Amino acid sequence: MKRVLVTGACGNIGAHVVALLLERGYAVRGIDLGTPSGRKAASRWGDCVDMRFGSICNESLVHEAIAGVDHVIHLAAMVPPGTDVDQAAGYAVNVVATRAIIEACEEQPAPPRVTFTSTAAIWGRNDEVDGPRRADEEISPSDNYSRQKAECEAMLRRSRLDAVIFRIAMTPPIEPGALSPFVFDMHPDMRVELTHPKDQALGLVNSLVVDEIVGRTLCLGGGARNRYRYREFMNMAFSSMGLPPLPRSAFGDALFLTDWVDSEESQAILDYQRHHAEQYFAEVSAELGPARHLVKRMGPVLEPVILAHSRHHALVEGKKPRVPDGYRAVRTIRRAIKAAKSYL
Numbered sequence: 001m002k003r004v005l006v007t008g009a010c011g012n013i014g015a016h017v018v019a020l021l022l023e024r025g026y027a028v029r030g031i032d033l034g035t036p037s038g039r040k041a042a043s044r045w046g047d048c049v050d051m052r053f054g055s056i057c058n059e060s061l062v063h064e065a066i067a068g069v070d071h072v073i074h075l076a077a078m079v080p081p082g083t084d085v086d087q088a089a090g091y092a093v094n095v096v097a098t099r100a101i102i103e104a105c106e107e108q109p110a111p112p113r114v115t116f117t118s119t120a121a122i123w124g125r126n127d128e129v130d131g132p133r134r135a136d137e138e139i140s141p142s143d144n145y146s147r148q149k150a151e152c153e154a155m156l157r158r159s160r161l162d163a164v165i166f167r168i169a170m171t172p173p174i175e176p177g178a179l180s181p182f183v184f185d186m187h188p189d190m191r192v193e194l195t196h197p198k199d200q201a202l203g204l205v206n207s208l209v210v211d212e213i214v215g216r217t218l219c220l221g222g223g224a225r226n227r228y229r230y231r232e233f234m235n236m237a238f239s240s241m242g243l244p245p246l247p248r249s250a251f252g253d254a255l256f257l258t259d260w261v262d263s264e265e266s267q268a269i270l271d272y273q274r275h276h277a278e279q280y281f282a283e284v285s286a287e288l289g290p291a292r293h294l295v296k297r298m299g300p301v302l303e304p305v306i307l308a309h310s311r312h313h314a315l316v317e318g319k320k321p322r323v324p325d326g327y328r329a330v331r332t333i334r335r336a337i338k339a340a341k342s343y344l
Contacts (some may be wrong), residue, residue: 003027003069004208005112007056007101008076009049010041012173013117016201017073022048024205031056031065031076056097059104066104066112071208073115074101080257081181083144094148095155102159113162113214115204118153120169120193120221120259121146131191132227132260135167135217142256153217162214164207166266169193169221170258171200174280176241176288177334181327184310188231188251191260195222196275203272210269219261223273227260233277240281241288241337242295244303250310291340298336305332 004021008014009030021028022045032038034053042051054061056076066072076093083090098116105111123133124140141147156163170192172178203220207213228236235245267273285292295302307313309329 001027004071005029005069006073007031010038013197013200014075015041016198020205059100063104069112072112080145098152115164118149118167120261126255132262134262135219164213165217166220169195169261171195171197174283177337179330185252185254186230187253187255188248190230190255192228192230192233193221193260194226194277199272203270206270218266219263221261221263226277240284242292244299250313252312294340
């Protein structure tokens with residue numbers, strides 16, 4: 001029985017990876033923060049998973065967890081905006097901890113194979129190319145997160161380990177109101193490729209038995225049928241939650257968050273693309289349930305409130321934005337969803 005360690009085991013992709021590993025008969029060990037949500041996610045597995053709660057920055061925890069495993073699927077990371085708000089913490093989690101994982105693996109009598117998830121933001125220069133981005137294309141990381149992922153990729157290539165690097169397209173959780181605080185900073189024409197978290201998990205787990213990809217960098221994405229422009233995608237997301245569509249003026253000018261990826265090769269090898277965007281958004285609506293209809297009725301009231309907190313829309317309207325970066329807009333949406341659920 002192969003033994004697999006999953007870092008970030010209780011996360012958006014990690015939880016699906018763990019479930020699939022168990023289904024296929026692997027012995028699974030997991031690391032994740034001991035947050036209430038993390039412990040709740042882990043409770044569904046009971047004694048089937050050897051869970052280790054704590055930070056991947058804890059080197060002794062990492063060494064203990066890696067001992068004796070055949071594979072490490074490294075998913076744990078700090079993502080934006082956290083990597084910008086606390087740059088030191090972001091570097092510690094994303095780079096220093098990854099270095100410790102690599103070193104701990106190299107010290108094992110039989111070093112485990114490492115699967116590392118990088119990002120579709122790593123290429124940068126989004127406004128200079130037509131996409132989709134290729135794994136062999138020159139990278140130009142443009143923010144803390146993508147620079148940290150690039151550094152980790154380089155460390156793995158220099159290591160003595162058998163490793164596979166996956167640059168993954170955008171993979172949002174199936175959760176109403178799971179919006180980034182910088183939701184309105186992105187350019188309305190930014191390229192967005194949706195990948196269902198279950199599809200990402202399937203690709204990662206399928207890769208464990210494919211030796212031909214060792215030492216390679218591949219892209220994991222949802223495929224051509226799941227490619228959108230940012231405003232179109234966000235309005236689909238808003239609609240799934242019962243919220244009204246927003247005008248072009250609500251969005252900003254940043255192009256770095258994500259991109260389309262060329263996943264033809266990974267799909268041919270790993271056969272993981274199962275879901276399309278309509279299915280994903282139907283699941284988001286189902287999670288919200290009847291509350292979606294109440295949110296929709298609040299739409300005429302919510303729309304001006306949300307727009308008032310888009311600094312870009314405010315500038316177009318010649319007004320002073322109340323709060324930058326959309327924090328209050330996201331908070332408003334989450335409160336409306338929570339109120340609708342509570343009412344029912």
